Amino acid sequence: MTTPAIELRDVVFGWPTGPTVLDIARFDVARGEKVFVRGASGSGKSTLLGIIGGVLQPGRGSLRVLGTELANLRPGARDRFRGDHIGFIFQMFNLIPYLSVLDNVLLPVRFTPHRGAAFVAAGALRAEARRLLVALGLHDPALQKRAVTELSIGQQQRVAAARALLGSPELIIADEPTSSLDYDARADFLQLLMQECARSAATLLFVSHDTSLGSLFDRSVSLREINRAAQPAGAAA
Amino acid sequence: MRSLWNRRGTALLTIFSIAVSVSLLLGVQKMRVAARDSFANTVSGVHLIVGARSGPLNLLLYSIFRVGDATANVSWASYQKIARHPDVEWTIPISLGDSHRGFRVVGTNADYFAHYQYGGDRSLRFAQGKPFADLFDVVLGAEVARQLGYKLGDEIIVAHGLGRVSFSQHKDKPFHVAGILAATGTPVDRSVHVSLEAISAIHLDWQNGVQPAPWARIGAAQARQAKLTPDSITAFLVRMKEPALIFTMERSINQYRGEPLSAVIPGVALTQLWDLVGIADTALTIVAAFVVLAGLLGMLTAILTTLNERRREMAIMRAMGARPAHIFSLLMAEAGTLALLGVLAGVALTFALLALAAPLISQRYGIFMQPGGLSGMDLSLLAGIVGVALLLGAYPAWRGYRNTLNDGLSMRV
Numbered sequence: 001m002t003t004p005a006i007e008l009r010d011v012v013f014g015w016p017t018g019p020t021v022l023d024i025a026r027f028d029v030a031r032g033e034k035v036f037v038r039g040a041s042g043s044g045k046s047t048l049l050g051i052i053g054g055v056l057q058p059g060r061g062s063l064r065v066l067g068t069e070l071a072n073l074r075p076g077a078r079d080r081f082r083g084d085h086i087g088f089i090f091q092m093f094n095l096i097p098y099l100s101v102l103d104n105v106l107l108p109v110r111f112t113p114h115r116g117a118a119f120v121a122a123g124a125l126r127a128e129a130r131r132l133l134v135a136l137g138l139h140d141p142a143l144q145k146r147a148v149t150e151l152s153i154g155q156q157q158r159v160a161a162a163r164a165l166l167g168s169p170e171l172i173i174a175d176e177p178t179s180s181l182d183y184d185a186r187a188d189f190l191q192l193l194m195q196e197c198a199r200s201a202a203t204l205l206f207v208s209h210d211t212s213l214g215s216l217f218d219r220s221v222s223l224r225e226i227n228r229a230a231q232p233a234g235a236a237a
Numbered sequence: 238m239r240s241l242w243n244r245r246g247t248a249l250l251t252i253f254s255i256a257v258s259v260s261l262l263l264g265v266q267k268m269r270v271a272a273r274d275s276f277a278n279t280v281s282g283v284h285l286i287v288g289a290r291s292g293p294l295n296l297l298l299y300s301i302f303r304v305g306d307a308t309a310n311v312s313w314a315s316y317q318k319i320a321r322h323p324d325v326e327w328t329i330p331i332s333l334g335d336s337h338r339g340f341r342v343v344g345t346n347a348d349y350f351a352h353y354q355y356g357g358d359r360s361l362r363f364a365q366g367k368p369f370a371d372l373f374d375v376v377l378g379a380e381v382a383r384q385l386g387y388k389l390g391d392e393i394i395v396a397h398g399l400g401r402v403s404f405s406q407h408k409d410k411p412f413h414v415a416g417i418l419a420a421t422g423t424p425v426d427r428s429v430h431v432s433l434e435a436i437s438a439i440h441l442d443w444q445n446g447v448q449p450a451p452w453a454r455i456g457a458a459q460a461r462q463a464k465l466t467p468d469s470i471t472a473f474l475v476r477m478k479e480p481a482l483i484f485t486m487e488r489s490i491n492q493y494r495g496e497p498l499s500a501v502i503p504g505v506a507l508t509q510l511w512d513l514v515g516i517a518d519t520a521l522t523i524v525a526a527f528v529v530l531a532g533l534l535g536m537l538t539a540i541l542t543t544l545n546e547r548r549r550e551m552a553i554m555r556a557m558g559a560r561p562a563h564i565f566s567l568l569m570a571e572a573g574t575l576a577l578l579g580v581l582a583g584v585a586l587t588f589a590l591l592a593l594a595a596p597l598i599s600q601r602y603g604i605f606m607q608p609g610g611l612s613g614m615d616l617s618l619l620a621g622i623v624g625v626a627l628l629l630g631a632y633p634a635w636r637g638y639r640n641t642l643n644d645g646l647s648m649r650v
Contacts, residue, residue: 053556055555075560075561076560076562079555079558079559079560079561079563080558080560081558082556082558083557083558083559084558088556088557090553090556095553096550096553096554097550107553107554107557108557108558111554111557111558111559111560111563163557
């Protein structure tokens with residue numbers, strides 16, 4: 001029996017000067033599971049992702065990601081752990097504007113060499129980056145060399161997904177990746193993302209306020225239900 | 238450093254401003270060294286400068302640099318006495334007081350051309366012609382000939398006094414150009430040399446420094462017949478047979494009973510003079526240093542203004558596993574790169590300008606600029622500039638570091 005992807009126990013988080021933002025008694029995600037977390041803005045979404053990503057340090061409680069207790073790691077090690085094992089997709093502005101599409105996809109490897117460990121040779125890594133781009137529907141080779149600012153938002157989000165998937169990290173965290181897409185593009189994007197997650201057996205944690213997407217996932221969780229901290233609207237961005 | 242390349246417009250301007258300020262600083266440094274060298278090289282081989290009693294600076298200034306006036310003269314008898322002293326190798330007499338169109342007239346003798354040395358061991362060289370042979374021959378410094386466009390054989394009228402425009406001219410006794418000296422980069426270039434006898438001759442009929450009425454004048458032809466041994470000279474340069482004898486001679490001249498005389502060692506007086514001039518020189522260096530600082534502050538501003546628009550970029554990098562230290566070193570590297578490129582460009586700019594200007598400067602002013610090579614002083618200056626840049630760069634780097642810690646993975650854009 002493998003350890004769960006995410007194992008959260010009695011985690012409490014509050015900004016030093018503010019009220020408690022997050023107070024979760026228990027939240028588990030099994031490996032390979034695709035979980036939809038529903039939450040309006042201000043429900044502690046970003047905070048939750050920050051804690052799981054190891055950027056924010058919970059004041060109390062235990063958080064194990066892929067079997068590793070993040071509280072036991074030093075900040076630098078947490079950063080490396082995040083780079084090695086977690087792929088992020090944000091709502092928008094995912095890409096670094098002055099890098100080419102391909103370089104954007106390859107970006108994580110620059111900071112965490114282990115991420116590409118499965119593709120030791122740099123050439124293989126590039127080939128994998130290209131394969132991901134093609135798999136996500138960006139077939140045109142000329143497009144891969146183009147500046148990312150020339151891409152449509154839908155295309156940009158696919159590039160971001162390719163980057164998150166590169167090196168097959170065990171956990172993919174998506175923070176409202178579809179909210180800037182129109183309905184058709186949204187369905188397309190989700191399908192491709194799911195497909196690639198399944199392929200690399202990655203766990204997907206998908207956060208959105210759009211409840212209509214929930215049915216596409218293995219499980220749907222409402223952050224409001226698991227977060228015991230009363231949320232004044234708009235407390236967290 | 239693709240991030241920097243993305244902002245190449247600003248980055249280039251920043252580098253350029255640093256480069257200009259660095260080359261200004263280096264240029265000032267080079268000039269200062271060159272000026273100091275040429276200063277110290279003005280006269281060499283001379284052990285003592287002797288004149289009427291005055292301060293060493295004044296004596297040095299009027300005898301060597303042809304600046305200012307002598308307060309009194311040295312009698313011919315005293316000069317002869319010292320010149321014939323057994324320990325003295327040679328002497329060069331100097332008689333000042335007249336001018337030609339703003340250039341000083343120096344009365345001297347053939348020893349001047351034989352013994353005068355500058356820049357270590359370089360002797361005077363004739364570009365054209367030869368030393369004066371006739372009473373009314375004149376030898377011009379290179380600068381005089383260049384500025385006034387004189388050739389061999391041209392006629393010259395010497396004016397009484399030192400003004401550029403003089404109303405009393407020695408019109409009755411014209412001189413002819415017998416020789417033109419090669420450029421030396423010393424005040425010699427700006428001097429008009431005549432014989433001591435010629436100085437006597439043109440003042441033969443003068444009474445108490447006033448030109449006589451026309452009927453009382455003595456013509457050039459008559460002057461040749463007169464006894465022209467001068468009564469006095471302004472100063473003279475002395476070389477001893479042994480350097481060890483310098484101090485004995487200096488003391489005995491300073492205590493000379495016949496008349497009040499002063500003897501100074503050129504090196505000592507030059508050092509005093511340099512101390513004086515050094516103030517302006519230091520001021521110039523300080524100004525240049527501040528210009529460099531302004532350039533670096535420009536860089537600081539450029540980096541700081543980009544910091545906010547790059548928050549997003551940094552959040553992405555953080556999500557990719559970049560540590561805050563990564564962000565810090567990235568920003569530091571940016572400051573370092575800008576400064577380093579700026580310094581390198583500045584050095585290149587300096588050398589390019591020097592290569593262009595050096596021939597002109599050496600020709601015009603006789604200041605010889607070493608074209609290549611950075612002195613240890615220059616190198617440590619440049620290293621200091623990069624060091625200060627890194628120090629300044631630490632501020633935006635720290636701000637970026639703080640931002641990434643506060644922002645986490647959220648994008649506050």
